[in-house]
Amino acid sequence: MASYMPSMSTILSSYASLSTTIMLFRAILSEMLPRRMRDYFLSKFPESLFRYFFPNFTLIVDQYWQATTNHTFLAVETYLSTIIGTSADSLHIGSHSLVPHKLNLRIPAGCIIIDEFQGMKLEWSLHKESVNSSRSHRDEVQYSYQVKCKRSDREKVMTSYLPHIANTAQTILSKRENLHIYTYDKNNCGWKSAVFKHPATFATLAMDPKKKAEIIEDLDNFVQQKDFFQRVGRTWKRGYFLHGPPGTGKSSLVAAIANHQRYNIYDLQLQSVRSDAELRRILTSTTNRSILLVEDIDCSTKASRDRTKIRDEKEELGQGELDHRLSSSDPGITLSGLLNFTDGLWSSFGDERLIIFTTNHKDKLEPALLRPGRMDLEIYMGYCTFAAFKQLAKSYLQIDDNHHLFTAIENLLEQVSVTPADVAQQLMTKNFLGIFKT
Numbered sequence: 214m215a216s217y218m219p220s221m222s223t224i225l226s227s228y229a230s231l232s233t234t235i236m237l238f239r240a241i242l243s244e245m246l247p248r249r250m251r252d253y254f255l256s257k258f259p260e261s262l263f264r265y266f267f268p269n270f271t272l273i274v275d276q277y278w279q280a281t282t283n284h285t286f287l288a289v290e291t292y293l294s295t296i297i298g299t300s301a302d303s304l305h306i307g308s309h310s311l312v313p314h315k316l317n318l319r320i321p322a323g324c325i326i327i328d329e330f331q332g333m334k335l336e337w338s339l340h341k342e343s344v345n346s347s348r349s350h351r352d353e354v355q356y357s358y359q360v361k362c363k364r365s366d367r368e369k370v371m372t373s374y375l376p377h378i379a380n381t382a383q384t385i386l387s388k389r390e391n392l393h394i395y396t397y398d399k400n401n402c403g404w405k406s407a408v409f410k411h412p413a414t415f416a417t418l419a420m421d422p423k424k425k426a427e428i429i430e431d432l433d434n435f436v437q438q439k440d441f442f443q444r445v446g447r448t449w450k451r452g453y454f455l456h457g458p459p460g461t462g463k464s465s466l467v468a469a470i471a472n473h474q475r476y477n478i479y480d481l482q483l484q485s486v487r488s489d490a491e492l493r494r495i496l497t498s499t500t501n502r503s504i505l506l507v508e509d510i511d512c513s514t515k516a517s518r519d520r521t522k523i524r525d526e527k528e529e530l531g532q533g534e535l536d537h538r539l540s541s542s543d544p545g546i547t548l549s550g551l552l553n554f555t556d557g558l559w560s561s562f563g564d565e566r567l568i569i570f571t572t573n574h575k576d577k578l579e580p581a582l583l584r585p586g587r588m589d590l591e592i593y594m595g596y597c598t599f600a601a602f603k604q605l606a607k608s609y610l611q612i613d614d615n616h617h618l619f620t621a622i623e624n625l626l627e628q629v630s631v632t633p634a635d636v637a638q639q640l641m642t643k644n645f646l647g648i649f650k651t
């Protein structure tokens with residue numbers, strides 16, 4: 214019986230039509246079938262066939278994670294700005310200054326950029342969708358970065374590539390030139406950022422030189438204490454409590470600290486936070502190496518309401534009326550919400566954080582806020598001393614040495630309480646400049 218041998222051209226054309234059929238089947242499976250039906254099909258497939266039909270794996274990094282800022286998203290954004298090369302078709306650019314090499318880069322939605330890492334090829338893209346936000350209860354645009362890799366590289370992406378991105382981003386952010394100040398936008402339930410360029414430094418700050426040196430030493434020690442905090446099982450954070458009359462330099466000190474540490478500032482107005490849950494959410498969305506600033510902590514929030522005062526009001530109004538008044542006229546957070554964060558459950562996240570409270574009226578505060586151990590350093594910013602005056606004279610008049618008016622000024626400052634802000638204001642007037650030139 215004569216055996217039938219197919220010709221070469223028959224083999225080739227059969228192969229071509231078989232591979233076309235497989236490709237078509239693969240496209241139908243991955244793109245056209247509803248997800249559940251596809252999953253059912255795939256569950257019946259052996260592993261090797263599954264890998265053949267779906268050779269790629271996609272990791273999705275959403276902008277928010279459990280309703281708060283996703284730090285991995287921030288890390289990816291920072292990292293990608295360093296690898297945008299010729300593979301991008303278009304770019305977003307922007308800057309906070311006109312120096313050309315300080316341009317920031319970001320890829321637009323839909324644009325693809327390719328990265329290579331330890332022999333793997335990774336395809337990044339930015340996606341944008343409109344979702345009904347659980348944070349603000351309305352439609353808002355949310356972004357996600359997606360990285361496509363070979364399915365076989367998935368493990369290496371998780372264990373080597375993602376840590377590489379986190380480390381690179383951290384190094385870049387720690388050297389960033391611009392600091393930012395974030396304020397809480399209660400309408401959008403998120404932090405709004407602006408570039409922070411406050412000129413105050415420890416060199417320009419007028420205060421007792423010994424106290425200033427203590428603060429600088431405390432900050433420098435804090436930065437080097439990562440291992441210590443880990444060893445003793447404490448969160449790597451430090452709390453400062455600044456108090457003193459208006460115009461004595463509390464805000465200037467915060468700015469000097471931010472500039473010294475190169476930390477961003479999260480400026481939290483307690484009055485704009487509606488509940489403890491909201492407080493917890495926004496605080497967990499702050500980043501490491503930052504200052505959480507709560508200014509004027511004595512102002513009208515439940516957090517600062519003195520217990521005795523509440524007791525008196527309760528007797529006078531009754532619990533029902535008091536509750537009503539507290540929730541309608543004073544929708545701030547509760548003291549326990551704030552304190553839980555500063556030294557309780559919610560303090561156990563994040564690294565290298567400073568928490569700074571300021572007030573003009575220490576006496577109005579709930580004593581629990583100040584109990585020992587809660588705030589690490591209490592700093593009183595007082596009226597202008599002679600030492601502080603000399604610092605102001607150096608900054609404003611460039612007078613370094615003794616001036617023949619200094620003795621008289623020293624005597625005057627011992628008799629009157631004047632704030633550094635008032636003195637600074639006077640030093641800028643023409644009259645004063647004239648007096649000191651003589």
Ligand SMILES: Nc1ncnc2c1ncn2[C@@H]1O[C@H](COP(=O)(O)OP(=O)(O)OP(=O)(O)O)[C@@H](O)[C@H]1O
Nearest residue numbers: 417418419458459460461462463464465633634637
């Ligand atoms: N200790 C100081 N050293 C140098 N400048 C100071 C100092 N205190 C005040 N000033 C000057 O006065 C201005 C106002 O001071 P600042 O806002 O820091 O005071 P504050 O204590 O925070 O006041 P408030 O309690 O009203 O917020 C500053 O911008 C700065 O120019």
